[in-house]
Amino acid sequence: MQTAPEDPFRMPEERSPRLTPQNIPYQDLPHLVNADGQYLFCRYWKPSGAPRALVFMSHGAGEHCGRYDELAQMLVGLGLLVFAHDHIGHGQSEGERMVVSDFHVFVRDVLQHVDAMQRDHPGLPIFLLGHSMGGAISILTAAERPGHFSGMVLISPLVVANPDSVTLFKVFAAKVLNLVLPNMSLGRIDSSVLSRNKTEVDIYNADPLVCREGVKVCFGIQLLNAVSRVERALPRLTLPFLLLQGSADRLCDSRGAYLLMESAKSQDKTLKIYEGAYHILHKELPEVTGSVFREINSWVSQRTAVAGTGCPP
Numbered sequence: 001m002q003t004a005p006e007d008p009f010r011m012p013e014e015r016s017p018r019l020t021p022q023n024i025p026y027q028d029l030p031h032l033v034n035a036d037g038q039y040l041f042c043r044y045w046k047p048s049g050a051p052r053a054l055v056f057m058s059h060g061a062g063e064h065c066g067r068y069d070e071l072a073q074m075l076v077g078l079g080l081l082v083f084a085h086d087h088i089g090h091g092q093s094e095g096e097r098m099v100v101s102d103f104h105v106f107v108r109d110v111l112q113h114v115d116a117m118q119r120d121h122p123g124l125p126i127f128l129l130g131h132s133m134g135g136a137i138s139i140l141t142a143a144e145r146p147g148h149f150s151g152m153v154l155i156s157p158l159v160v161a162n163p164d165s166v167t168l169f170k171v172f173a174a175k176v177l178n179l180v181l182p183n184m185s186l187g188r189i190d191s192s193v194l195s196r197n198k199t200e201v202d203i204y205n206a207d208p209l210v211c212r213e214g215v216k217v218c219f220g221i222q223l224l225n226a227v228s229r230v231e232r233a234l235p236r237l238t239l240p241f242l243l244l245q246g247s248a249d250r251l252c253d254s255r256g257a258y259l260l261m262e263s264a265k266s267q268d269k270t271l272k273i274y275e276g277a278y279h280i281l282h283k284e285l286p287e288v289t290g291s292v293f294r295e296i297n298s299w300v301s302q303r304t305a306v307a308g309t310g311c312p313p
Helices: 065-076 104-120 133-144 168-180 198-206 217-236 255-263 286-308
Strands: 031-033 039-045 053-058 080-085 126-131 151-155 241-246 269-274
Touching: 031 104, 039 065, 039 104, 053 065, 053 104, 053 133, 065 080, 065 126, 065 286, 080 104, 104 126, 104 133, 126 133, 126 286, 133 151, 133 217, 151 286, 217 255, 241 255, 241 286, 255 269, 269 286
Parallel strands: 053 080, 053 126, 126 151, 151 241, 241 269
Antiparallel strands: 031 039, 039 080
């Protein structure tokens, strides 16, 4: 039986679809291809009318952007277009789980996504929202493009590593191990320190897209690199920002929040500390999470009104 000649112009993705780690063809999902040719799964939350502003949402280590649906829906209610992707090595994006060649890859991919969205929506102000590792990514993204972003919301950002997990000896040991055993696990994230809300911890533990393989030595080194880069970048921050931090956060030390407030050159900067709260403030005890949503809603509403005044219709 004769077969039709193969079309040389057919895209290779059609011949052999690229699959997510969960074996879903990327051609069936919103995605972008980064500078390394890796496929990143994307999410978009769009308002019913024309958007007033854009918000890029950056998730934390080991998780994925789908965990930010409630926050995104709240921002959509303000008339904003929210977009996100799973960082390389996370969720439904390609890459070895929780491995990145250099932390700047995360920043580079965010800027690529931001540029694509701004081409589609010229003239709109753009904001960043980041949690934990995503907070560090957001800070470095803002510092790389001074004056580009209209504001930033940070929830428990990675600015200062927890002193219990980072000592000079441990840093030295990790650097040595990175040379000989880069894929060795340093241990899993203890989910009990993420939130005091047991229901939210159970949801996290049951989420099939959350990575539970443990932090590898090579990824730990990149997180340490990120902390030193963030510290150097803080004086370059001039954009308005809202910073929310739990006092009992055992993953991202609350000292980082005070360092950020002290070092950033921004004139418009707000810090709110939640006494006794853990790491994931947007999934904490109801009174904390309710306050977090109200703070973000109010802050973003005011800043989008200001940012939008100079923008073309």
